[in-house]
Every structure is written in C-alpha cells, then in structure tokens.
Amino acid sequence: MNNNCWYSLNIDFSNALRKDWEWKVPDLKKSNIQSESSRMFNTEWLSYMNSIGIPISHSLLFYRISNGNPLRAHVDTYPKHYSSTDQIDINEKNYNLIPYALNWVFEGEDSEMKWYNLPDEIPDTKLSMTNAQYIDYAVSDLEEIDKTNIQSYFTLVRTDVPHTVITNEKSRWAISIRSSVLYNWNNIVNHFRSKNILIER
Numbered sequence: 001m002n003n004n005c006w007y008s009l010n011i012d013f014s015n016a017l018r019k020d021w022e023w024k025v026p027d028l029k030k031s032n033i034q035s036e037s038s039r040m041f042n043t044e045w046l047s048y049m050n051s052i053g054i055p056i057s058h059s060l061l062f063y064r065i066s067n068g069n070p071l072r073a074h075v076d077t078y079p080k081h082y083s084s085t086d087q088i089d090i091n092e093k094n095y096n097l098i099p100y101a102l103n104w105v106f107e108g109e110d111s112e113m114k115w116y117n118l119p120d121e122i123p124d125t126k127l128s129m130t131n132a133q134y135i136d137y138a139v140s141d142l143e144e145i146d147k148t149n150i151q152s153y154f155t156l157v158r159t160d161v162p163h164t165v166i167t168n169e170k171s172r173w174a175i176s177i178r179s180s181v182l183y184n185w186n187n188i189v190n191h192f193r194s195k196n197i198l199i200e201r
C-alpha cells in the first residue's frame with residue numbers, strides 16, 4: 001500500500017486571501033479552531049478552484065501554540081446526511097470520513113504534521129469544542145506512516161487516517177480548506193495529477 005498522505009500542489013495561494021480578511025488569534029481557552037466562510041477568499045481565486053473541479057465550501061483556521069506535542073490523533077468525519085460524491089460508508093455508523101483537505105501553513109516552520117495507520121477497530125466519534133466530529137485515537141496505539149513539514153506550498157493532506165500536528169519553538173497557523181467534492185484519497189490524488197497540479201514525491 002502506498003502510504004503517501006500528502007502532496008504539494010502547484011496552486012498559487014499568494015493572492016487567495018481577501019485584503020479585508022483579518023487574522024484573529026482564537027480564544028485558546030475555548031478552542032483553537034475557528035470556522036471561517038469562503039468570504040476569506042477572493043472571488044478570482046474561488047473561480048480558479050471551481051475551474052479545476054474543486055469548488056470550495058468552507059475553511060477552518062487552526063492555531064497551534066508552540067511546544068505542542070499532542071498525545072492524541074484524529075480522523076475527520078461529517079454526519080451522514082450531508083450529500084457528496086464518493087461517500088465512504090463505515091460499518092453503518094452515522095458518519096462518513098472526510099478524505100482530504102487543502103492546507104496552507106503560516107509560521108511554525110519547525111512544526112510537523114504526522115499520519116498514522118488506520119486501526120481496524122473504529123471507535124465512536126467525539127465532538128470537538130467546536131462541534132466538529134472526530135474519531136479520536138491515542139498516538140501511542142498507532143504506527144506512524146508519513147510526516148511532513150508543510151511550508152511554502154499549498155498542500156493536499158489526507159484526513160481519513162489518524163493525523164496530528166506537532167509544534168516546537170514556533171506557533172503555527174493553518175488554513176484548512178474544504179471542498180464539497182469529496183473524492184476518496186486515490187481519486188483526489190489522481191484528479192490533481194490529471195490537471196498537472198500535483199507535485200510528485
């Protein structure tokens with residue numbers, strides 16, 4: 001099995017953010033995640049994403065303080081009533097897995113995103129502090145399969161196997177962009193490859 005869980009994408013993100021969009025440090029006592037609508041992005045950039053077959057539905061802003069070494073990893077899910085292509089049906093649970101996200105990372109140059117094998121046993125989902133649904137695992141029970149220090153490039157990341165982010169001396173911002181087109185992992189990789197946007201590893 002190919003364990004590649006990330007690919008750099010040749011997508012220009014330099015002018016994607018609207019000029020009037022402001023970085024706001026989330027209230028860390030409540031949550032380190034803020035949902036932001038697509039008003040974060042310029043219409044031109046959203047049109048470009050539409051033109052390559054990946055319409056953007058929403059995005060999440062993650063802020064990780066320095067020296068964060070979480071003992072838990074998670075898999076992203078969404079409730080089953082949400083309609084999409086390529087649905088992944090997990091043992092009649094009431095959720096599907098979200099196969100991928102498009103991440104842009106600011107600062108946190110010494111941070112790392114890590115991925116782990118997906119255990120056979122799938123526990124129930126947990127709600128995060130922002131009501132996002134996650135399947136949560138102890139990192140100590142998992143086997144690491146891939147890692148990267150995401151910088152400079154807009155990056156396709158796999159989110160249907162356990163993953164986590166480790167920070168060192170620098171805190172880290174990430175914009176995680178989600179599309180309504182939920183191809184499974186192999187299909188999204190092949191989609192970007194067919195558009196000559198994927199940078200092979």
Ligand SMILES: [Fe+2]
Nearest residue numbers: 074075076159
């Ligand atoms: Fe995630």
